[in-house]
Amino acid sequence: MRIAVPNKGRLHEPTVALLERAGLHIENGADRKLYADTVDPDVSILFARAADIPEYVDDGAAEVGITGLDQVHESESELSELLDLEYGRCRLVLAAPEDGDITDPQQLEGKKVATEFPNIAEQYFTAQNIDTEIIEVTGATELTPHVEMADAIIDITSTGTTLTVNRLGVIDEVLSSSVRLFAREETAGNEKIQQLVTALESVLAADDKRYLMMNVAHENLEAVQDVIPGLGGPTVMDVAGSEDVAVHAVVDQQQVFEVINDLKSVGATGILVTEIERLVE
């Protein structure tokens, strides 16, 4: 199985880190190398531009791809989404100069819209019966309304800083995006692909969980068990040479603060909180 992964840019590192956590250590990938093996002899990695990855999968050069949903839509290929990997979160928005008159997409009839996403833009305006001229650029789209190249843009925003410093306001949201794992429809059910889905899911499931370990005197055990929400009951183990027991439990990250306070008040001691690599349910 070949996995197409962004070769550079902001999606490269988190994608490699995710695959590593999922157990697919990359073996002989050197800087600028576009192909690498993994510890699994059946899995290799192709490094490609984020925008080209849907094409690699559609053409069969790779069985699965990891890139932004925006890129999958822009490619107009019919691919199956297998998993939302939840990073690279951004929005594709229609934006226009803050001090201009354009406040509604309908006002763009007969006007120019600059974008790195011409297919998405075309679909967006066609669906609303608005006839616009799409101007394709490959970056720095926010400049175009200020040099009379365009009346509005469709571009990515995440923190909103780039729009603000370029005095552009959001008129509409075109697409909400994050990084996805996808495959061709006909191969999506393959065993190896499903194993990859399970491995990546286990990393995502572990992300918002924490592992708690603590010592508890026998007489406090029941109170401690009442306090731990956990995935099923906590694990209770004898501690050699001690009257105490060790209690281990998995809890939601958001609950850790409250649970620790509760545990302390019912007599738990030596409380440890650790991150979890993977959680296979």
Ligand SMILES: Nc1ncnc2c1ncn2[C@@H]1O[C@H](COP(=O)(O)OP(=O)(O)OP(=O)(O)O)[C@@H](O)[C@H]1O
């Ligand atoms: N500001 C952002 N915040 C979050 N995600 C983003 C942002 N910009 C882009 N992305 C996501 O990353 C993907 C890749 O973006 P892009 O192709 O622009 O590469 P890059 O990482 O920005 O590198 P470069 O623009 O230098 O080539 C986009 O398709 C989108 O899914």
Ligand SMILES: O=P(O)(O)OC[C@H]1O[C@H](OP(=O)(O)OP(=O)(O)O)[C@H](O)[C@@H]1O
């Ligand atoms: O809302 P913000 O956090 O400011 O992010 C949005 C900016 O990030 C991306 O640009 P990038 O840095 O990838 O440069 P590019 O235009 O060359 O792709 C995107 O094209 C926006 O310009």
Ligand SMILES: [Mg+2]
């Ligand atoms: Mg970019």
